[in-house]
Amino acid sequence: MKLRQNATTALALVAGLLFLSPVLYSIWMSFQTAQSYYRGGFEFSLGNYGTAVTKFNFARYLVNSIIVSGMVTLVGLAVSTTAAFAFARFDFKGRDLLFGITVATLMIPSHITLIPNYLTLARVGLLDTYAGLILPAISNGFAAFFLRQYIRGIPRALDEAAYMDGARPLQVLWRVIVPISRPAIFSMGLYIFLGEWNNYIWPLVAVGKEDLYTLQLGLARLYSVNPGEGLIDWPLVMAASTITILPVLFGFFLVERHLVRGITMGAVK
Amino acid sequence: MSAIALRNVRKAYHGGPTVLHDLSMAIEAGEFIVIVGPSGCGKSTLLRLIAGLERADGGDIEIGGTRANDLPPQDRDIAMIFQNYALYPHMSVRENIAFGLELRGVPKRERNARAESVAGMLQLDPYLERKPGALSGGQRQRVAMGRAMARKSSIFLMDEPLSNLDNALRIAMRTEVKELHRQLGATMVYVTHDQTEALSLADRIAVMKDGHLLQFDTPEAIYDRPAHRFVAGFLGVPPMNFLSAKAVPGYSGPEGLTIGLRPEHLSIHAGEPAANGLGVRLLLSEMTGATVILHCESAAGRITLNCARKDMPQGSDALWVNLELSHALYFDEDGKRVELS
Ligand SMILES: Nc1ncnc2c1ncn2[C@@H]1O[C@H](COP(=O)(O)OP(=O)(O)O)[C@@H](O)[C@H]1O
Ligand SMILES: [Mg+2]
Numbered sequence: 001m002k003l004r005q006n007a008t009t010a011l012a013l014v015a016g017l018l019f020l021s022p023v024l025y026s027i028w029m030s031f032q033t034a035q036s037y038y039r040g041g042f043e044f045s046l047g048n049y050g051t052a053v054t055k056f057n058f059a060r061y062l063v064n065s066i067i068v069s070g071m072v073t074l075v076g077l078a079v080s081t082t083a084a085f086a087f088a089r090f091d092f093k094g095r096d097l098l099f100g101i102t103v104a105t106l107m108i109p110s111h112i113t114l115i116p117n118y119l120t121l122a123r124v125g126l127l128d129t130y131a132g133l134i135l136p137a138i139s140n141g142f143a144a145f146f147l148r149q150y151i152r153g154i155p156r157a158l159d160e161a162a163y164m165d166g167a168r169p170l171q172v173l174w175r176v177i178v179p180i181s182r183p184a185i186f187s188m189g190l191y192i193f194l195g196e197w198n199n200y201i202w203p204l205v206a207v208g209k210e211d212l213y214t215l216q217l218g219l220a221r222l223y224s225v226n227p228g229e230g231l232i233d234w235p236l237v238m239a240a241s242t243i244t245i246l247p248v249l250f251g252f253f254l255v256e257r258h259l260v261r262g263i264t265m266g267a268v269k
Numbered sequence: 270m271s272a273i274a275l276r277n278v279r280k281a282y283h284g285g286p287t288v289l290h291d292l293s294m295a296i297e298a299g300e301f302i303v304i305v306g307p308s309g310c311g312k313s314t315l316l317r318l319i320a321g322l323e324r325a326d327g328g329d330i331e332i333g334g335t336r337a338n339d340l341p342p343q344d345r346d347i348a349m350i351f352q353n354y355a356l357y358p359h360m361s362v363r364e365n366i367a368f369g370l371e372l373r374g375v376p377k378r379e380r381n382a383r384a385e386s387v388a389g390m391l392q393l394d395p396y397l398e399r400k401p402g403a404l405s406g407g408q409r410q411r412v413a414m415g416r417a418m419a420r421k422s423s424i425f426l427m428d429e430p431l432s433n434l435d436n437a438l439r440i441a442m443r444t445e446v447k448e449l450h451r452q453l454g455a456t457m458v459y460v461t462h463d464q465t466e467a468l469s470l471a472d473r474i475a476v477m478k479d480g481h482l483l484q485f486d487t488p489e490a491i492y493d494r495p496a497h498r499f500v501a502g503f504l505g506v507p508p509m510n511f512l513s514a515k516a517v518p519g520y521s522g523p524e525g526l527t528i529g530l531r532p533e534h535l536s537i538h539a540g541e542p543a544a545n546g547l548g549v550r551l552l553l554s555e556m557t558g559a560t561v562i563l564h565c566e567s568a569a570g571r572i573t574l575n576c577a578r579k580d581m582p583q584g585s586d587a588l589w590v591n592l593e594l595s596h597a598l599y600f601d602e603d604g605k606r607v608e609l610s
Pocket of ligand 1: 309311313
């Protein structure tokens with residue numbers, strides 16, 4: 001018994017390290033100079049970070065990424081939670097059709113919507129703006145679907161109790177449904193945030209101005225920066241990558257405790 | 270003006286079968302009304318129509334003299350206690366009780382004072398900061414009552430509020446509900462399928478079956494003069510006995526009637542039957558304490574009656590039951606009660 005537990009722990013550790021190793025390796029690599037990397041030695045240096053921030057404007061990209069991913073997450077959650085509440089709780093004409101269409105959007109690859117979205121934003125003059133980066137991403141069929149399923153699992157009697165207490169529908173949503181759905185909403189938020197944080201294609205298409213670049217665009221640009229002799233400056237790329245993943249890791253630890261927790265317990269018998 | 274008036278109210282869920290048929294009743298302010306009936310007869314539906322949680326498909330619902338059919342629940346100022354309590358799991362007991370006040374913009378200090386006084390009345394003071402998940406069933410039930418009380422609504426609706434409690438607690442809470450009604454003076458509509466609760470709590474009882482209101486009257490009238498065989502059989506333990514009249518000695522009325530006699534109007538004896546005595550065979554006896562419930566078989570049908578333990582007939586002599594026919598009720602083939610002149 002004890003032995004088996006130890007074996008399981010060891011296995012989990014090995015698996016964890018295996019998954020983590022590319023990340024650890026790239027962080028390690030980011031702390032050396034390009035010269036020593038290509039010579040095969042190790043020479044500690046923080047220079048890559050300095051270069052990324054000063055020469056390649058990564059601080060700006062970081063801020064842009066936070067603004068874009070943050071807004072996409074917040075607005076996207078607001079939209080999909082409200083939609084999910086409506087789908088889960090209200091009887092209205094065409095509800096099931098609308099929900100079907102919402103779910104069907106999950107089956108459309110994003111590349112198909114790329115050009116229509118581009119043309120739409122070009123027409124309304126939103127290319128090269130934050131709004132142009134944010135707006136197309138806020139409607140999220142999967143989030144609406146996922147949250148609807150979760151809300152359907154919350155006893156309707158709680159809504160009804162709130163209505164009897166004098167609540168309006170949006171108060172029921174905000175004061176009863178949202179707090180109870182917190183684990184689902186946080187999970188969905190993390191999912192949306194990561195998806196947007198790693199989004200490359202849309203910012204590439206929608207943005208030309210360098211000061212609207214997100215981290216992913218900035219990263220891609222680094223591949224064309226040569227330390228000489230046609231080589232890529234990998235340690236610089238790794239430093240920039242570390243800048244890219246650290247906020248995400250930090251954010252994850254921040255919301256992690258909200259993610260999975262059954263708090264409906266005790267609501268109804 | 271009635272506190273609640275229903276006129277020919279009809280309800281069918283999503284075009285399904287009709288679950289309430291042309292139901293009419295008027296409830297006066299301050300009355301304690303109990304709605305009883307077997308499971309599925311439409312009690313909850315009726316309550317939810319009054320609450321505004323469902324819409325009527327026909328008829329009128331008036332609350333406080335104004336038509337309320339189209340009024341959403343939040344505008345009816347009615348408090349409701351749900352069968353499963355429906356406490357907000359993410360809020361403390363204090364917040365649960367005060368939520369309705371908060372929604373109405375009552376200042377925090379006043380809300381707290383009110384929540385505390387309500388909690389005091391219900392002996393919930395030690396649990397004010399707890400979440401519902403950390404309370405026992407009886408405590409949750411009290412919180413649900415507290416939540417309804419905090420707002421001082423003039424109408425309380427309760428849907429089988431005690432049915433999830435164990436027996437001892439249920440009896441204790443029954444007294445408290447009655448006391449609460451006395452203190453608050455509010456109009457209460459209380460749904461139960463428990464006939465003892467109905468008889469002990471109600472000013473008036475509404476007996477329902479299959480979406481029809483069979484009788485709406487005082488407990489005494491319902492018990493002594495039930496309008497329908499179903500009503501007669503539903504209230505009273507052990508239930509009323511129904512005997513086929515033609516097999517009852519001493520009966521000389523019209524054909525085809527059923528005689529209803531409550532157990533307290535029967536007595537069992539040993540030996541040869543007296544005039545109007547009905548010979549029986551004892552099937553089963555249930556000890557309940559001071560009395561024994563006897564289940565017998567007779568030519569006129571099954572008979573259940575109470576017997577004090579000291580009066581139990583001894584030995585294996587023939588048994589007979591004395592029928593106090595002056596208390597008999599008569600029902601026709603449709604179950605309607607008829608008067609014999
Ligand atoms: N939401 C609903 N949709 C469809 N049918 C329902 C719904 N609620 C109740 N019913 C039906 O209506 C009838 C009355 O139910 P209900 O009012 O809950 O009875 P009771 O409370 O007396 O047990 C039952 O036949 C039940 O199946
Ligand atoms: Mg019910």
